[in-house]
Amino acid sequence: MLFKLAVDCIILAYDPLDNHLKVLLIQRENEPAKGHWALPGGFVDQSEDFAATAARKLRQETGVTVSYLEQVRAYALTDPTAGQRLASVSYYALLDLAHYAPATDRSHLAQWVPLVHLPTLPFDHGLKVQDAWQRLQEAARNQPVPFHLLPPKFPLNQLQRFYEALYQVPLDNRNFRKWVKGLPYIEPLEEVETNVSHRPSRLYHFKAAVYATFRQAAQLTPY
Missing domain, CATH: 1.10.10.10 (Winged helix-like DNA-binding domain superfamily/Winged helix DNA-binding domain)
Structure with a gap:
């Protein structure tokens, strides 16, 4: 059985103009789920640290660079395709919306989307967004x-x-x-x-x- 490991990035920001917490999504260019909005991410290289993969894929797919990503949790099985098992690790970061816009050459493929208007995301990306949102709610009780x-x-x-x-x-x-x-x-x-x-x-x-x-x-x- 083929086994793969992936990372996904949940990048959150607050927009004071419309009073929404937002997540950075990409429009997938390849199958599966081509054309669907999803989280930035991808497969881990054999010699690469998980967080390094997350930062690299985020930069490649959105043009956004972050200095720190915090791990949310690991997901044991995210692809039930026969003969293929896929585990993944999710990371999240908080950004100032005013200073982190998708790169110009990626702006048609990467957008900030309000959490309360989140579209149906492929794979288990919707669950990962909800888990990161919950982590943020818990953190805000005793952190600035x-x-x-x-x-x-x-x-x-x-x-x-x-x-x-x-x-x-x-x-x-x-x-x-x-x-x-x-x-x-x-x-x-x-x-x-x-x-x-x-x-x-x-x-x-x-x-x-x-x-x-x-x-x-x-x-x-x-x-």
């Missing part, structure tokens, strides 16, 4: 996930919309603001939004050094 995806300066309503998009639930505005203002690592600036049609909101930013101290203190606090 939004600040990898938001602009360096942001109003609180944008931060709230991010969490609502991530968990797909509405949040009470007053309680959310009270919670955020109690976090020492989210600092208000003496700046407001510009070029907006509504009353400008105050801007905030994330202080990584304060967060690191905050996390260390939390880990040392006895329960």
